[in-house]
Amino acid sequence: MAVFENLYARKIYEIVSPVLGDLMTKGALRSQCKKIGISEESIEYKHLNLLSENIGKAMILFIGSENARLIVNKIKSI
Amino acid sequence: MDKIKRFWLASGSIILLNVIGYLTLKGDALLYFSDLLPIICSFIAILGLVQLLKSFKEFDLTKAVWLLILVGLVFNFLAEGTYSFFEIVLKKDMNNLFPSPADYFWFSAYIFFFFSLFLMLSSYIRTGLPLGKIRSYFMLVIVLACIIIVIINFLLVPIIEDTETSVLTKIASIFYPVADILIASLAVILMYISNQFDNKLISMPWKVMAFGFICFTISDLIYSYLSWIDKYGSGNFIDIGWNLGYLLLGVSGLYQLKLMKSIQ
Numbered sequence: 001m002a003v004f005e006n007l008y009a010r011k012i013y014e015i016v017s018p019v020l021g022d023l024m025t026k027g028a029l030r031s032q033c034k035k036i037g038i039s040e041e042s043i044e045y046k047h048l049n050l051l052s053e054n055i056g057k058a059m060i061l062f063i064g065s066e067n068a069r070l071i072v073n074k075i076k077s078i
Numbered sequence: 079m080d081k082i083k084r085f086w087l088a089s090g091s092i093i094l095l096n097v098i099g100y101l102t103l104k105g106d107a108l109l110y111f112s113d114l115l116p117i118i119c120s121f122i123a124i125l126g127l128v129q130l131l132k133s134f135k136e137f138d139l140t141k142a143v144w145l146l147i148l149v150g151l152v153f154n155f156l157a158e159g160t161y162s163f164f165e166i167v168l169k170k171d172m173n174n175l176f177p178s179p180a181d182y183f184w185f186s187a188y189i190f191f192f193f194s195l196f197l198m199l200s201s202y203i204r205t206g207l208p209l210g211k212i213r214s215y216f217m218l219v220i221v222l223a224c225i226i227i228v229i230i231n232f233l234l235v236p237i238i239e240d241t242e243t244s245v246l247t248k249i250a251s252i253f254y255p256v257a258d259i260l261i262a263s264l265a266v267i268l269m270y271i272s273n274q275f276d277n278k279l280i281s282m283p284w285k286v287m288a289f290g291f292i293c294f295t296i297s298d299l300i301y302s303y304l305s306w307i308d309k310y311g312s313g314n315f316i317d318i319g320w321n322l323g324y325l326l327l328g329v330s331g332l333y334q335l336k337l338m339k340s341i342q
Contacts, residue, residue: 019341021276024207031206058205061198062280065138067341 008043011078015071016055019063028058052076082332085126089325092119096321100313108313113162116317119324120155126328127151130335139201144331146194147287150187151327157183165312173308177250185250188257191291195264198284202271210270218270222263229255233303240306254302258295265291283334290326293319 004010009029017025029040032054038047052075056068063071092115099111127148134141161180164170172178203209237243237251265288272284297319304310 019277020280024275024277024280027208028206035206058207060139061143061201061205062140062337063341064134064140064338065136066134067338070341 004040006041006043008045008048008078009040012043012051012055012075015074015078016059019059019071028055032058048076048078080336082329082336085325085329085332088122089322089329092122092325093318093322096318097315100315100317103313110166112312112314112317113158113166116158116320116324117155117162119321120151120158123324123328123331124148124151124155127331130331130338133335133338139197140334143194143198143201144334146190146197147327147331150190150194151324153183153187153190154324157181157187173305173310176247176305181250185253185257188253188261191261192257192264195261195268195291199264199267199271202268208274210274214270215267218263218266222259222266226259229259229299233299233306237302237306243306251302251306254298258298261291262295265289265295279333279337279340283330283337286326286333287330290323290330293323293326297323 004013012029013025016028020028026040032051033040033043035054036047036050043051052072055075056072059068059071096115099115100108103111127144130144131141131148157180160183161172161178164175164178164180165172170178209215233255234252237248240248243251268284269288269292272281272288275281297316300316300319301310304314304316310316
């Protein structure tokens with residue numbers, strides 16, 4: 001279960017976890033936030049674009065670019 | 079019944095048929111059966127992967143990974159066909175024809191499988207997703223080291239030291255175990271990584287594929303040994319490992335297809 005206080009982290013978790021599962025979604029969020037120099041609890045609206053693109057790139061390997069783009073668009077539309 | 083269930087059912091029936099055939103058939107019937115069944119299994123695997131690749135609308139990393147597996151399978155299919163042609167049509171004793179033209183197709187298949195698994199693993203590492211516990215990798219290294227030591231001592235050293243074996247045969251005999259260890263190591267790591275996913279839909283293609291490669295590896299290692307001591311012949315039960323390996327690769331493609339359709 002997601003235990004994020006941050007609204008955006010919680011929303012991203014809700015979108016990604018049905019695909020990647022709990023552990024991997026948390027891992028993806030942690031690593032992608034780290035890449036852009038923030039933590040999961042400090043995600044702001046301005047980070048969503050870059051964050052979603054990076055999460056999408058991480059998901060391509062499993063679900064292909066077309067499906068990854070669907071997830072990216074869902075995150076962008078939060 | 080969905081496509082995957084039908085595929086599992088068909089695969090189970092083929093393996094059962096394989097066992098019954100090997101237990102009951104003799105002579106030429108056994109030769110034809112043991113030579114033709116791998117052709118059928120590899121062809122079924124190709125069909126599974128073609129179905130998956132047809133569903134991709136773009137050429138991306140995922141497609142590249144699966145395409146490499148498909149090319150490897152096509153080489154395996156050609157190898158099985160060539161092997162059967164030499165043994166059934168040309169009546170060659172395949173134990174005396176090693177490496178045979180079929181082996182060159184098998185060697186090529188390894189290259190594609192290796193690049194596919196390597197691409198998968200390296201791409202996964204770049205995603206930044208969790209790799210798992212260091213302790214597990216440490217255990218894996220220890221187990222692999224033990225297996226490698228056993229293979230070197232009981233298979234590679236005797237082959238290298240055998241004065242009756244030609245250099246080409248030695249190279250071919252050594253290629254299989256070395257390539258198998260490489261492929262199996264990558265497959266086991268992928269299997270471990272995929273175990274971390276809670277979502278079975280994501281983990282199944284990787285798990286099933288890794289298990290398929292492990293089946294190949296086990297059969298190949300036993301084959302290398304049996305072939306070197308001239309004990310491999312038609313109807314040997316190690317063939318089941320290859321046939322099952324092909325079918326598992328085919329079903330892994332169908333699991334990937336199911337995963338991709340589940341998101342659309």
